[in-house]
Amino acid sequence: MAxxxxxxxxxxxxxxxxxxxxxxxxKVFQRFDTNGDGMISGEELSGVISALGSGTSxxxxxxxxxxxxxxxxxxxxxxxxxxxxxxxxxxxxxxxVRELRxxxxxxxxxxxxxxxxxxxHQILTRLxxxxxxxxxxxxxxxxxxxxxxxxxxxxxKKMMTTSK
Numbered sequence: 001m002a003x004x005x006x007x008x009x010x011x012x013x014x015x016x017x018x019x020x021x022x023x024x025x026x027k028v029f030q031r032f033d034t035n036g037d038g039m040i041s042g043e044e045l046s047g048v049i050s051a052l053g054s055g056t057s058x059x060x061x062x063x064x065x066x067x068x069x070x071x072x073x074x075x076x077x078x079x080x081x082x083x084x085x086x087x088x089x090x091x092x093x094x095x096x097v098r099e100l101r102x103x104x105x106x107x108x109x110x111x112x113x114x115x116x117x118x119x120x121h122q123i124l125t126r127l128x129x130x131x132x133x134x135x136x137x138x139x140x141x142x143x144x145x146x147x148x149x150x151x152x153x154x155x156x157k158k159m160m161t162t163s164k
Contacts, residue, residue: 025082031127032081039075049106051126097157104156114150115140 032040032048046061068076068084076084107115107123117136124131143151143159151159 022082025085026078028085029078029081032076039077040081041075045076048127100157100160101153103160104153107151107156114148114152115156116150120151 029040030036032044034044034047042061042065045064046056046058049056049061065074065076068080070080070083071077104115105111107119109119109122117133117140120136120139121131121133124136137149140149140151143155145155145158146152
């Protein structure tokens with residue numbers, strides 16, 4: 001959010017756990033594109049996944065690259081990344097549920113089946129986001145349908161598969 005947004009209208013944008021618009025997609029893309037060349041390589045993808053604390057095998061990184069790299073040039077462009085981000089998880093069946101579970105598990109640091117504000121804060125901080133635990137609590141509350149203060153896998157799945 002630009003600093004002028006707060007100055008001009010005193011509103012605070014609602015934080016979210018998913019990518020709502022192209023600005024957010026581009027911001028995440030740039031975090032993956034560590035060398036700034038406009039493309040995400042397999043090494044860059046692997047590096048971000050490792051920073052999140054996941055021990056992904058080279059074969060799994062290769063599978064992810066093949067899934068997202070639609071023009072088969074060996075890199076993920078911003079356009080390919082945007083298409084992947086807006087993809088309908090429901091349309092890819094069991095593989096989509098498996099990928100959602102893998103994404104959920106990256107956030108669920110203590111493996112208790114729930115994402116807390118502290119866990120979300122830890123992951124976002126590792127990704128270079130500058131947000132407070134209170135911001136993360138607001139994000140959690142925005143998708144916490146049962147009001148327990150956590151995001152369960154079912155809530156996460158619903159959030160990720162709802163049309164944006």
